[in-house]
Amino acid sequence: MTTLFINDQEVSVPANTSILEACRQHDVDVPYFCYHPELKVAANCRMCLVEIEMNGKRLPNPVASCCTPVNEGMKVRTQTDMLKKDRKMIMEYLLIHHPLDCPVCDQGGDCKLQDYTMEHSTSHGRYLEPKRRTEDKNLGPFVSTCMTRCIHCTRCVRFAEEVSGTGDMGVLNRGDHMRIDSIVEGCLSSELSGNLAELCPVGALLDKPSNNQSRPWELTRHHSTCTQCPQGCDIIIESRDDEVIRIKHDPNGAEAWICDRGRFVYDAFRSNDRLLSPRIAGNDTDWATAIKKSVGILKGKRVGIIFSPFWSVEGLTAIRLMHDAVMHDAQVAFDLHRRDIRAFAFEEGMAMSSAAIEAADEVVILGSDLRQRLPMLMQRLRRRVNKGQTLTRIGAMNYRTNTKLNKDALIRPRDWPAVIASAMQQLMGINKGATGMEAWLKNITDRHEAGKLLADALLADSCALLVGEEIRAHDDAAALIHGIDLLMRATGHGEAGSDGRNLIPEGMNASVLSAVFGDVRVSAGDLLQAAERGELDALMLIGSDPLGDGLFPMEARRVLGKIPLVQVGAIAGEIAKFADVQLPAASYAEVDGTFINMEGVVRMADKPLRSLGEERPLWKVMMRLTDAMGASKTPVVSLPELRTEATRFLPSLADVFAGKIDANWRMPVARNKHATVLPVNVRPVMALDIVSRFSLYREGAWARASALLCEAGKLFCMADVLVHPQTLKDLGLDEGACVIRTASGEYTHHIGVRDDVAQGVLFIAKRGAAGDLSSESVANMRRV
């Protein structure tokens, strides 16, 4: 620690802290533009000047506090006559070329330049010469530019280099011809682009969709949790009255940014796809009629329920309560991305915090498009690589990470057993086996060299495995995960303290899902097949869209429209066409709810938005239905009661609801130590493995209801189906239309080539076009 004096007040900060950080940490106001705690220091705006005195000597000139480290005994002054003059002068320089257009600028009211002008500047500038000319850029659907307002702080350039990793912003020219420029016409190729508008301290980069919609002072801010991915970032929803104007990152949240999916999904709130009133056969009706109709469909019937994992803890508990009270025979499924429903040796969720993963000695991504799946975690990994740490990936596609991978292996999903087997063999060779390995290896004779990458990484002191969708969705997923569990135990990464087992879940509240539904869940695919076979009489979809998402679109297509359907949710979507009754449930922004993210971090949303229509919180809908179905007693009638019920499934929630946990508390990931599933040695009869892409712009009913995300999805799409050029060659085929044959039939698709895809893999890049193929895991291909 270093002790210094800031305006005569003695403070202590860690050695090498910058003076500016020391001031910030002690609430001493020092103005600045270019500094950003998450970005490398640039020290170019020169606004953060302070005066210092060292060893009793006052330095003749002020220093930039952002790039000057503290020193023992240093005396810092932040308010002196000299600094007043300096700040005035810097403001004058910055305003030389800046237009006087605050009244029409969206940044107005939330602008550093404007604020500092009031605080540090004089009312008029003395610059009389011609102003600089600038050129605006088309930065795609999310960011608009007004470069006359740019103050050259280079935050955006540093962001593109360090955070998004795209490097598509830069500084051209020099002197006062210097300008910020982008390289691509049309779009910033980043899933984090929306942050640029927040990052820009002035109105040069603005949020395009909300541009000219409002002024900051008209808005109400609601703290909430984004449920668009398992990360569950803290967000601020800004609304005018009850209309969502935009979503921003929460400066007090755990992550420094939010992704474009979480941010721009906001237009789905007021889209036509919102389900805002009860409907029967597509026509608005009142609640009583709709409930009655639902009861008619469901009561005494063999029902299948598929719900989305993104509901709050309260919503999910209410589904279970309804199930137990009035539908205990119903089949329940929630995961559209898992074929193998046997217990996994470690449950979904992250044993490590994002920060711990970022800091681990080794990180291995196993079969995941992390940039699309968990943009925030990917961003942390990028930062890790920038610091010179390693990153390894094994998977079916060279998914763009916008960072440098140290080790990378392209494999087919069918190679996973061989990869794990060779890692086991390598470890056993150096006496690092674990009981169970011999049995696991018995059936697997193939070995894959990518196993070495895995084994080598496991030998590090700390190793984070990020097990992704390619493994989760595998036909033999439980066996693969057991195998990985053995590897982790063998290398000492299987226990609390050094646990590196992170299974990327499909939704928020993963730990809640396994606790609340572990004993009753079935596979969504099996459920839909049962319906097709006539073993179910009715379906209930609660926020779930099996047509648009997941691995069973074909099964869903064969069933929907042929079976009575009750839809409950906030977004109507494509499912609406098939629903006999629709019951509106409030969205994540409109409820008091508890959310537990993949790391086990608990967030409670309060101060919700008021409902737009007649929708009700899911738990109320469930209880009303339960009542109407003839329950002897309504399970719960209030939120506190509901929460008490939730603690039955998850006892640790009691402390959460009682407010007895501290900020660092995380719900641990459940373990199934006895889930010893051995791999089966099946050799697929078909030549190609199907892997389907998860696009953050397209996946999920909310994203599909967002015109903004849909537009971005179009901009960032690839060919419908991709294969490696060698794969085509091996099959004697050419690029273009081909027939894909699966167990369920033949489909003609346009095939693109890309050497990013593992050989022998059929990569479904555009699910909108080729989504049905996702239902299968293997295929053959031939000429049209």
Next chain:
Amino acid sequence: MISSDPSKVTAICFDRINIPNMHILDVAKKYGAYAFLPTVLQEMDGPKIISEVKTSGLRGRGGAGFPTGLKWSFVPRNTNKPTYLLCNADEGEPGTFKDRDLLRLDPHLLIEGMIMAGFALNVRDAYIYIRGEFLHEANVINAAIAEAYAAGLLGERILGTNYSLDLTVHRGAGAYICGEETALIESLEGRAGRPRFKPPFPAVEGFYQSPTVVNNVESLTTIPAILEHGGNWHSQIGVPNSTGMKIFSVSGHVNKPGNYEVPMGMPLHVLIEEYCGGLQHGDVPKVIIPGGSSTPWLGPEHYDVPMAYDELHKAGSMLGSGAVIIMDETADVVAITRRLSHFYAHESCGQCTPCREGTGWLERVMLRLEAGRCNAQDLVVLEEASRHMDGRTICALAAGAAAPILSLLKMFPDEVRSYLTESKVGGG
């Protein structure tokens, strides 16, 4: 030959400069090049060399005048990172043209100096960053390096010793700012030459985050003589605190402009009258810029100032790079200042607000002043903006931009006033 008697030394860097074909290795060797190198490599070591250089009192000849031995001693040892030696041959400071002669006429002296410095600092890779315009000079030094490699003076195991050094010439591409040592490093890393803030200092974290020493050509070409004759010998040349010889690049209104290597501390008028053939017009200069265009101007009252660090500082200016620009009574000081403002506006790297916006602003006001469209209020702007640019930016370019304007306003208020318009409106 350089005399081992300090009082008899007439030249150090320029000792062989007038001998024809000195850039050819055989010729250079005949006149003593590399003769002392084996002794250095075999009988000296890093600490000993650094201590000699410290004793010599040598101060960097690139402009800042930082003691060379002290700079070398800041390089951390055993960091398990390589140490780099970069020769600053960017020579961009207006008025400076000494390094060019050293590069094209006696390149082996620089190579020898770099081998010795590299050996002292345990450097494996060294670079000469030469301004892009010096194409001929780059070709000459490249040819000399090729000869040196062939003769076993560079590369693996120099002269059979355990010391190995690779030397590469790297051409700039037209940017004055790349003479600033951290901008030079950025440029050598393949980026725009935008200076880095300090700390960290290059000696600790420079080229690719490794310890790095940047030295001017003239500083490095002084090293062989210091090692051969001893630091003590060098410290007796010149005056206290400004030891050794110094090449002054004299230009402007003198009859015999050129590079003159003389002992530090020589009074300016001696340099001008005895070496440069006196002024083109009149007896005393109207303006003396003693150390390159970024140094504050001196007036005729300082014509006898001793050309040494402390004395020039006392007079209100700096020794800088030793580029003496002399203006006689015919000089149009407003036009000259306007031209220099253009230089700084053109060369500002653009990152610091005061420099980016200030240099352009100053140039435009100066243009207006020259055109007779300024009023007294504009002079206040010139002065305030210039003052603010001094010492508030990442590098010293902004201070350099301020120097001519502040000098003009201070030394020639009447002349400046004569340019003002009667009208009270600003202009535009």
Next chain:
Amino acid sequence: MSTTVDTTQMSAVAFSAQQQEDIRALVTRYPQPLSALLPVLHMAQQHFGYLPMNVQQLVADTLNVTLMQVREVVTFYTMFKEQPTGTYLMEVCTNVSCMLNGAVELLDHMCNTLGIQPGETTPDGLFTLAEVECAGACGSAPVVQVNNIYHEKVTAETMDALITNIQTGAETGGVA
């Protein structure tokens, strides 16, 4: 002028096998390949005459860096040209020492002789005239660089002779 790049509109250019070999050798001189950017750009400009976007893309691909990194560098350094220049680039230093020794008058004279202003190229494409910063040869002011060959203590007469020689083909002024 729009400066954003539409990379799909760029025609393909390439380095010769020898140049590629030279670049590989160059890269080994530095701790990291990016350091070779300036030398490779010099080489590309020498070969292609100037650095249009497709050449910048070629350099980016060759060194495995982004186009933005190349553009930042090309636009920062004055010796790199994004627009073609005349066969003879005449660069007149008008900085202080040259100015004190008649550079401004010399430049005026050249404008008259060539019939163009600084920044312009003669209609026959032979000469581009430019006013530049200190060339580092102030002791022999005024200084004019012709394709980076220094001409020192230039007078109106010696300049006229040089121009005539170039026009009549008697002088190649550094052009191979």
